[in-house]
Amino acid sequence: MDFDDTPEEAEFRLEVRSWLAEQASAYSLKSFDDLSFEQQLSLGREFQARKAERGYAKITWTQELGGMGGTPMQAVIYEQEEEKYNFPTVFFAISLGMPIPVMRRFATEAQQQRYLKPALRGEEVWCQLFSEPSAGSDLGGIRLKAVRDGDDWVLNGQKIWTSYAHISDFGIIVTRTDPTVAKHKGMTFFFVDMKSPGIEVRQIKQAAGGGEFCEVFFSDVRVPDGNRLGEINAGWSVAIATLMEERFAVTDAAGGGAQLEDTMHFLRRELGEGDGGLDDPCVREKIADWYIAESGINNFYARLLTGLSQGQLPGPEAALSKIVIARKLQAQSADIMDFCGPAGAIYPDFQVSRANDYRIAWLEAAGYRIAGGTDEILKNTIAERVLGLPGDIRVDKDIPFEELK
Amino acid sequence: MNFDFSDDQKSLQDETHRFLRDRCDLSVARIVLDDQKQAYSESVWQEMVELGWAGIAIPEQYGGIGLGYLELCVMAEEMGRFLAPVPFSSTLYLFCEALLNGASETLKQEILPPVATGKLVGTMAFAEGFGFPGRDRIGVRFEGGKLYGDKWPVADAMIADAAVVLAVNEDNKPCLCFLDLDQEPVHRRQLESVDPSRGQGGLEFFGAEAESLTAFEGGSDNSGWQLFQRVLNSAAVLFAFEQIGGADACLAAATEFARERYAFGRPVGSFQAIKHKLADVYVGNQLARSNAYYGAWALATGAEELPLAASVARVSAIQAYEYAASENVQVHGGMGFTWEADCHLYLRRSRSLALLIGSSGLWKKQVTRELERKFV
Numbered sequence: 001m002d003f004d005d006t007p008e009e010a011e012f013r014l015e016v017r018s019w020l021a022e023q024a025s026a027y028s029l030k031s032f033d034d035l036s037f038e039q040q041l042s043l044g045r046e047f048q049a050r051k052a053e054r055g056y057a058k059i060t061w062t063q064e065l066g067g068m069g070g071t072p073m074q075a076v077i078y079e080q081e082e083e084k085y086n087f088p089t090v091f092f093a094i095s096l097g098m099p100i101p102v103m104r105r106f107a108t109e110a111q112q113q114r115y116l117k118p119a120l121r122g123e124e125v126w127c128q129l130f131s132e133p134s135a136g137s138d139l140g141g142i143r144l145k146a147v148r149d150g151d152d153w154v155l156n157g158q159k160i161w162t163s164y165a166h167i168s169d170f171g172i173i174v175t176r177t178d179p180t181v182a183k184h185k186g187m188t189f190f191f192v193d194m195k196s197p198g199i200e201v202r203q204i205k206q207a208a209g210g211g212e213f214c215e216v217f218f219s220d221v222r223v224p225d226g227n228r229l230g231e232i233n234a235g236w237s238v239a240i241a242t243l244m245e246e247r248f249a250v251t252d253a254a255g256g257g258a259q260l261e262d263t264m265h266f267l268r269r270e271l272g273e274g275d276g277g278l279d280d281p282c283v284r285e286k287i288a289d290w291y292i293a294e295s296g297i298n299n300f301y302a303r304l305l306t307g308l309s310q311g312q313l314p315g316p317e318a319a320l321s322k323i324v325i326a327r328k329l330q331a332q333s334a335d336i337m338d339f340c341g342p343a344g345a346i347y348p349d350f351q352v353s354r355a356n357d358y359r360i361a362w363l364e365a366a367g368y369r370i371a372g373g374t375d376e377i378l379k380n381t382i383a384e385r386v387l388g389l390p391g392d393i394r395v396d397k398d399i400p401f402e403e404l405k
Numbered sequence: 406m407n408f409d410f411s412d413d414q415k416s417l418q419d420e421t422h423r424f425l426r427d428r429c430d431l432s433v434a435r436i437v438l439d440d441q442k443q444a445y446s447e448s449v450w451q452e453m454v455e456l457g458w459a460g461i462a463i464p465e466q467y468g469g470i471g472l473g474y475l476e477l478c479v480m481a482e483e484m485g486r487f488l489a490p491v492p493f494s495s496t497l498y499l500f501c502e503a504l505l506n507g508a509s510e511t512l513k514q515e516i517l518p519p520v521a522t523g524k525l526v527g528t529m530a531f532a533e534g535f536g537f538p539g540r541d542r543i544g545v546r547f548e549g550g551k552l553y554g555d556k557w558p559v560a561d562a563m564i565a566d567a568a569v570v571l572a573v574n575e576d577n578k579p580c581l582c583f584l585d586l587d588q589e590p591v592h593r594r595q596l597e598s599v600d601p602s603r604g605q606g607g608l609e610f611f612g613a614e615a616e617s618l619t620a621f622e623g624g625s626d627n628s629g630w631q632l633f634q635r636v637l638n639s640a641a642v643l644f645a646f647e648q649i650g651g652a653d654a655c656l657a658a659a660t661e662f663a664r665e666r667y668a669f670g671r672p673v674g675s676f677q678a679i680k681h682k683l684a685d686v687y688v689g690n691q692l693a694r695s696n697a698y699y700g701a702w703a704l705a706t707g708a709e710e711l712p713l714a715a716s717v718a719r720v721s722a723i724q725a726y727e728y729a730a731s732e733n734v735q736v737h738g739g740m741g742f743t744w745e746a747d748c749h750l751y752l753r754r755s756r757s758l759a760l761l762i763g764s765s766g767l768w769k770k771q772v773t774r775e776l777e778r779k780f781v
Contacts (some may be wrong), residue, residue, distance in 0.1 A: 002706075264776065284769075287772075287776060288772035292724075292772065295695075298695075299408070306409045317691070320688045379680065380681075387687060388664070389672075389683065390671075
């Protein structure tokens, strides 16, 4: 039992490390706060182009496709090393995570030639147009209509929670093409040019102040039939393939919130000795609770990586990480604020980086528990796909979509 | 990354599982539960001894099989899954750990071979009534080679042939002492507990002959207390494996019941109230398992993180097992609260294991203390 790399893994890690160290001075910044959004994005594109040149943008893809023909474990090693820095990669995470693998799987040869590499290089960004105001966890409830008109389809409706739609060049989209059949049977999948006439993108201001989620309005947007991915009315299976896309994200057990070591130093510094500070039994018990959860996630992750290193891809059990991390982030951030007393609610100007700020993390955590699968949906996933409990009874399963409430 | 047990260790686990399934299913724990006079299942223990299990982790030079901690961990998990009512934990995780780490060569030569052949059952006596012993709160005295005072509760006190006892010596320093329990100045009494399938008792010493274990860390003034802590840390990891075995058994039983039991025209497991509960149990079990592996790694590699890893493994295992055991009763409904259903056996065991070597509050203190040492 050990936590060591195999010799091949160690060699790859060294190679990645030295390459990243070379890039760091130009692209990894302590904070991006001094740059405008456009400047951040353009820095991100430059770094992404360099990544793609090395095949690091999609490590498991072949060289012809723009990858490096690597293993899933190498992809993880790259991410682990990249995560030690602060590179502006966030704009491409969705783009390369789901839309581009789906294009690789369902688009024609010519389309792949045209679209894959520019996305890997960060020249073009893709978004995923799935959720709608009335269809979130229940994706099968989407209403955005696509009606056939000659060689085109005409799209009308609205999408929401589309990350980075405002900077996207293209998007994959699931639409309603036949409302007279049951909901999962009348959907069709396309990709769209986000610059098409009739598309309007509005950023949504989130509760924590961020604006990377968008709503996207479609008014008589024409999409050529050639942009269809999969068969007509078979969009549900393409959507499922998208959601199942084997992504094995590197886990940060702190969930982007305060690191435990920093927090302990902070408590010692700001609250001093004795009651109320790091010596207070109430405080100490909370610290133990956080660490036990954090250690549980880190060690769970080490077990998954052991499987991955031996060629087994993680199954649905991987869903538990997000449930634990998001809840812990919320609780731990609130605890730290509690320890600070009334000042816990204030944004004073002391030495914490934005990434390590418990006040921001506390608010963000509320969204993190929803985004990318709510706690409740993930628990269903575990119950049904890991434990084998029966699926929920679907009362809308055999009813034509247009008759549903 | 190789954070898993080896194929050999996994086949030892399978072998243990098959034996326990065939020879020691829950009906055996139930016999001990129902008959207060039986402190353990003598026949199952004999069979285990014949398989060499009593000496599984005792080095070959002392007559054992000489396997390591990782082998002990996988076996512990199965012991926990089947609630085996045998003195495996008292003898191997506590008694042998103390001797292997702290006894003189002569004493090891004398005592370990009969342990390996099942002629000697051992335990460790540390608690003295309510609370948990602190360095300055030990009442039993070791004076002139003799022990005086009362220890309770002690696991397997009624069946142990020998014990390691936490005491204070003439210099008021904590020490662990070895003694033969079959001597006149040792009085035993049986104690009733919430978990009768694992017997507990009291041991009172009226000048019983004993020998101090002084070989740990060069036998400094503090070494008695350090040896005790070391044994607790080892035991915390090994008990954590028993606990995750039990927790897994609870989840399996609850899941199976939820799939088969119908209410309102559908399996109760199709209701989200049940699904989410069982998903939460699964999450707790997986975190506990992952932390137990961390403890196993620290124990097996002699890592300096052992006190941290052991405390994390223990708290996680306590939480997971108690949650799994109580929700197993809950999912089974009224039937789950009958004597006939097995749910209460796990509920009882989860509680007794949560207490035996110190409660989660005590071990959380260790987590934070170790983190402070590491970070601050």
